[in-house]
Every structure is written in structure tokens, then in C-alpha cells.
Amino acid sequence: MEGAEEKKKKIPAVPETLKKKRKNFAELKIKRLRKKTLSVLHGHLRLKGDWNTKAGNTSEPKLAFVIRIRGINGVSPKVRKVLQLRRLRQIFNATFVKLNKASINMLRIVETYIHCMGVPKSE
Known part of the structure; x- marks a missing residue:
């Protein structure tokens, strides 16, 4: 009977607002990491001299x-x-x-x- 009592115990419900905050925080964390890695990569390329500041068609008249x-x-x-x-x-x-x-x-x-x-x- 003890097993049946354990099954009847409910897990406390997590409010929807906390679920949304967790999801948003995870997304923000991913965005921040992407931005940070891009800035580090750009810094390395700039130091090497391989970084081109202009994107797009370079054959356009200047x-x-x-x-x-x-x-x-x-x-x-x-x-x-x-x-x-x-x-x-x-x-x-x-x-x-x-x-x-x-x-x-x-x-x-x-x-x-x-x-x-x-x-x-x-x-």
C-alpha cells in the first residue's frame, strides 16, 4: 500500500510564468554565446588581416x-x-x-x- 500512496502524491505544479522565464533565459543565453563567439572570431580575423569590412558586390561603382x-x-x-x-x-x-x-x-x-x-x- 505504501507504493500506492507514493503514486498519489502530486508533484508541485510550476507556474506558467516561470516556465516562460526559463525558456526565454535559455534562448538569451544561446544568443549571447553566439554573439560572443562571433566577436572573438572577428577579432582573430582582424588581427590576421583576413577580415573584410565591406560585404556585398565590390564591383559596384564607388x-x-x-x-x-x-x-x-x-x-x-x-x-x-x-x-x-x-x-x-x-x-x-x-x-x-x-x-x-x-x-x-x-x-x-x-x-x-x-x-x-x-x-x-x-x-
Whole structure:
């Protein structure tokens, strides 16, 4: 009969909130370990000199030649400011522009007022 009494004893129930906390903690622990190992790996690669900071297509142009082709009459202030920042204050002024995400967005704003030439060759 003692065996039957032991079976009747209930194991205390664990609240759902504690179960969720345990699960979340385990997931956080895994994320932290992954992040830590990645940072250690990146550090070793950087020391060796094998670490490439730029990802993606390296054949994309990095520089563009931009010429201003229209006047400023009736232009919105945002367009005027971008033209000033790119040093395109007069018609037929031209500059070399380094192409990154910010400069490409600026060129999109003023695309009706400029002409973008291709990439210069380093010869």
C-alpha cells in the first residue's frame, strides 16, 4: 500500500510564468554565446588581416562624376541645400561624388537637376 500512496502524491505544479522565464533565459543565453563567439572570431580575423569590412558586390561603382544641368528658379529648399552640399551652385559645375547610401539618396533628391556620368578609370 505504501507504493500506492507514493503514486498519489502530486508533484508541485510550476507556474506558467516561470516556465516562460526559463525558456526565454535559455534562448538569451544561446544568443549571447553566439554573439560572443562571433566577436572573438572577428577579432582573430582582424588581427590576421583576413577580415573584410565591406560585404556585398565590390564591383559596384564607388565614385561618380556629377554635373549640374538646370537652374535654381522655383526649386524647393531641400533640393537647393543638397546642391549646395554637393558644391553644385552654378549650372555646369561638376564634382566627383563618393557613392555611399547617404550620397545616393541625396542624388536621388536632385536627379532632375543633375547629370551623373559613369565611373572614372584609374589609369
